[in-house]
Amino acid sequence: xxxxxxxxxxxxxxxxxxxxxxxxxxxxxxxxxxxxxxxxxxxxxxxxxxxxxxxxxxxxxxxxxxxxxxxxxxxxxxxxxxxxxxxxxxxxxxxxxxxxxxxxxxxxxxxxxxxxxxxxxxxxxxxxxxxxxxxxxxxxxxxxxxxxxxxxxxxxxxxxxxxxxxxxxxxxxxxxxxxxxxxxxxxxxxxxxxxxxxxxxxxxxxxxxxxxxxxxxxxxxxxxxxxxxxxxxxxxxxxxxxxxxxxxxxxxxxxxxxxxxxxxxxxxxxxxxxxxxxxxxxxxxxxxxxxxxxxxxxxxxxxxxxxxxxxxxxxxxxxxxxxxxxxxxxxxxxxxxxxxxxxxxxxxxxxxxxxxxxxxxxxxxxxxxxxxxxxxxxxxxxxxxxxxxxxxxxxxxxxxxxxxx
Numbered sequence: 001x002x003x004x005x006x007x008x009x010x011x012x013x014x015x016x017x018x019x020x021x022x023x024x025x026x027x028x029x030x031x032x033x034x035x036x037x038x039x040x041x042x043x044x045x046x047x048x049x050x051x052x053x054x055x056x057x058x059x060x061x062x063x064x065x066x067x068x069x070x071x072x073x074x075x076x077x078x079x080x081x082x083x084x085x086x087x088x089x090x091x092x093x094x095x096x097x098x099x100x101x102x103x104x105x106x107x108x109x110x111x112x113x114x115x116x117x118x119x120x121x122x123x124x125x126x127x128x129x130x131x132x133x134x135x136x137x138x139x140x141x142x143x144x145x146x147x148x149x150x151x152x153x154x155x156x157x158x159x160x161x162x163x164x165x166x167x168x169x170x171x172x173x174x175x176x177x178x179x180x181x182x183x184x185x186x187x188x189x190x191x192x193x194x195x196x197x198x199x200x201x202x203x204x205x206x207x208x209x210x211x212x213x214x215x216x217x218x219x220x221x222x223x224x225x226x227x228x229x230x231x232x233x234x235x236x237x238x239x240x241x242x243x244x245x246x247x248x249x250x251x252x253x254x255x256x257x258x259x260x261x262x263x264x265x266x267x268x269x270x271x272x273x274x275x276x277x278x279x280x281x282x283x284x285x286x287x288x289x290x291x292x293x294x295x296x297x298x299x300x301x302x303x304x305x306x307x308x309x310x311x312x313x314x315x316x317x318x319x320x321x322x323x324x325x326x327x328x329x330x331x332x333x334x335x336x337x338x339x340x341x342x343x344x345x346x347x348x349x350x351x352x353x354x355x356x357x358x359x360x361x362x363x364x365x366x367x368x369x370x371x372x373x374x375x376x377x378x379x380x381x382x383x384x385x386x387x388x389x390x391x392x393x394x395x396x397x398x399x400x401x402x403x404x405x
Contacts, residue, residue, distance in 0.1 A: 001032070001033045001034070001099045001100070001397060001400045001401070002033065002034040002035070002036065002095075002097055002098045002099050002100075003028055003033055003034065003035045003036070003098065003099070003100055003101075003102050003396060003400070004036050004038070004092060004095050004098035004100070004101045004102070004120075004122070005025065005035055005036065005037045005038070005101075005102045005104075006038045006088060006092060006101065006102070006103050006104065006112060006116075007021065007037070007038070007039050007040075007103075007104035007106075008040055008081055008084055008085075008104070008106040008108075009021070009039060009040060009104065009106075010039040010040040010041050010042055010048070010063065011039065011046055011047070011048055011049060011050055012041050012042065012043055012044050012045060012046050012047065012048055013042050013043040013045060013046070014045055014046055014280060014281075014282070014283045015226065016191075016225070016311040016312050016315065017104075017129055017311060018283075019193075019194065019283060019286070019315070020191060020192060020311065021104075022050045022052060022053065022194070023192060023193075023194045023385045023389065024192075024385075024389055024392060025037065025053060025059065026052055026053065026056070027385065027389035027390075027392075027393060028389075028393065028396070029056055029057070029058045029059055031393045031397075033058070033393075033396070033397070033400075034058040034059070034060075035058065035059050035060075036059075036060045036061070036062075036095050036098065037059070037060070037061040037062070038061075038062050038064070038088050038091050038092050039061065039062075039063055039064070040063070040064050040065075040066045040084060040088075041063045041064065041065050041066065042066055042067070042068050043068060045280070045282075046282070046283055048061070048063045049061060062088075062091040062092075064084060064087050064088050064091065066080065066083070066084050066087070067080060070258055074136065074141050074142055077107070078107055078108060081106055081107055081108035081111075082108050082111055084108075085108055085111040085112045085115065086111070086115075088112065089112075089115050089119070092116075092120070093119055093120075098120070098122060099122070099123075099400040099401075100122060100123050100124075100125060100396055100399050100400035101116060101120065101122050101123065101124045101125065102125050102127060102396060103116070103124055103125065103126050103127065103162075104127050104129070105126065105127060105128045105129055105130065105132065106132075107132050107133070107136065107151075109126070109132070109155070109158050110154045110155065110157065110158055113126075113157075113158050113161050113162070114157075114161075117161055123163040123164070123399035123400065123402055124161065124162050124163050124164075125162070125163065125164045125165075125166065125395060125396055125399055126158065126159075126162035126163075126164070126165045126166070127165075127166045128165060128166065128167050128168075128172065128176065129168060129308060129311070130307055130308040131167075131172055131175050131176060131179070131306070131307040131308065132151070132155060132307075133148050133151040133152055133155065134152075134175065134179075134303070134306075134307045135303070135304065135307035135308055136148075137303075138301075138302065138303020138304070138307060139229060139230060139301040139302070139303050139304060140229075140301070141229055152179075155179070156179065156180050159176065159179065159180050159181035159182075160180075162181075162185070163185070163399050163402075164185050164187060164395055164399055165181055165185055165186045165187070166186075166187050166188075166189045166392065166395065167186060167187070167188055167189070168188070168189070168190055168191050168308070168309045168311070169188065169190065169309045169332065169333060170188055170332050171305060171306045171309070171331050171332050171333055172188075172306065172307070172308065172309065173186050173188050174306075175306050175307060187391070187395055189388050189391045189392050189395070190314070190382060190383055190387075190388050191309060191311040191313070191314050191383060191388070192314055192383050192384060192385045192387070192388035192389060193314040193315040193317075193318045193379070193383060193384065193385060194385050195318075195384050195385050195386055196385075197284075197287065198286075198287055198314075198315045198318035198319065199287060199318060199319065200287070200291050200318075200319045200320045200321075201287050201288045201291040201319075202291075203216055203291075203292075206288045206291055206292055207285055207288045208281065208285055208288040208289045208291075208292045209288070209292050212278065214292060217248075218248055218249070218250050219248055219249045219250070219294050219362050220249075220250055220251075220252050220292065220293035220294050220295075221239070221243075221249060221250070221251050221252070221293065221294070221295055221296075221297055221324075221358055222251070222252040222253075222254065222289075222290070222292070222293035222295070222296050222297070223236060223251075223252070223253055223254070223255075223296065223297050223298070223299065224252070224253075224254035224255055224281075224286075224289050224290060224296070224312070225254075225255050225312055226255055226256070226257045227253065227255050227256060227257030227258075227259055227260040227263060228257035228258050228259060229258065229259065229301075230300060230301060230304055230308075231257065231259070231299065231300070231301075232299040232300055232301045232326065232348070233259055233262075233263040233266075233299070235297075235299035235326045235348070235351065235354065236251060236253070236263075236275070236297070236299055237263075237266055237267065237270065237272065238351035238354075238355075239251065239297070239299075239351065239354055239355055239358065240267070240272045240274055240275050241270065241272065242351065242352065242354075242355035243274060243355060243358065243359070244272065244274055246359070246362075247274075248362070249274070249358070249359075249362055250274050250275075250276060251274055251275045251276070252275075252276050252278065252292070252293055253275060253276070253277050253278065254278040254279075254280075254281060254289050255278075255279075255280050255281075256279060256280040260277075264277060286315065287315070287318075287319055290315060290316055290319040290321055291319050291321070293321065294361075294362075294368070295321065295322045295323070295324055295358065295361055295368070296316050296321050296322070296323050296324070297323070297324045297325075297326065297354075297358075298310045298312070298313065298323055298324075298325045298326070298327070299325075299326040300325075300326065300327050300348070301348070302328060302348055303328075304327070305327050305328050305331045305333045305334070306328075306331060309333060310325075313383075314379055314383035314384075316375075317342070317375040317376055317378060317379025317380075317383060318376065318379050318380070318383075318384075320372045320373065320375065320376045321372065321375070322342075322343050322344070322361065322368060322371045322372050322375060323337070323342075323343040323344070323375070324343060324344045324346065324354065324357050324358060324361070325337060325343065325344065325345045325346065326346055326347075326348055326350075326354055327345055327346075327347075327348060328347070328348060329345050329346070329347045333345075340374060340378050341370075341371060341374050342371060342374045342375040342378045342379075343371065343375060344357045344361075
């Protein structure tokens, strides 16, 4: 069976979704399937093909160059994605022997979906990482109600054209069904981490700690990832203000993004010397980065949970790191942390509660260790690549076999 995998992302640009894609493609190949990948090339930070997929039997790839566009400029980004959809078409039209299409979501998914329906009469497994346009509207990237409603109308046919839809959480499943998708074709496949590479790195072996000569006599609270429009840096500012008098607690920010300069400027203006900024790190250093802190924070804007999930959370669990979330607490995502004692979920605007949670964990090393072990065990049971990719393989194969009949 051959899978035609089409994405607007590319392995050259580091992000957790691409780490998941690498694991997924390898799992497809190991299950006996062939994969032809259509991807983009933008930032050229990493190689186009990860080492684990180089010269891998059954794997082929086409890479399409595209320009880097500021994600906060929605109009430019949208038309950039439209251009990519048509550029990618000339590559996937050449693939004549595919049995099933695996299509990764992006804001202009209606265009590749329509083109595939016209030129390829194949089952489409539509993988949703962010529910669009709700995700963009709720966090303020789209401010116009008219544009939001127009894009929502354009999105609805995608749910009908897809043979199957995969989402990352029950919150997202509810959202997609509410938008008109038939419940029987929506499947929850949680985000996953690579069991081969995601694990805790001890401080004496930690390459990130050695690279920046990070002192080991402090308690580190870390955010690592895209410092962009989903990330609520104002929450980190408020947290740093409240922790400023404790010289033993420092905040680490690791990554780049379109609000990082603004974030740094505000921290400097408030004289918040307890925040350390680091640049984006190579993908192979992700476990080292996560292992370099005591706890991790995930500060999200209102509207993110339900339209998406933090895909870094499973890897943090694999690295035995406790997550302190600043999110909407009336969600299944937040409830998961409370019920399983694997971390903390604090309401988005409860800055005092967030600081109290961090301070409590700083003062309670035994509880922190217990919570970290709970997180590791929970992640292994629910988010390992072994668990999630097995679900995905079953879905993809079932629809690919329907084409073959």
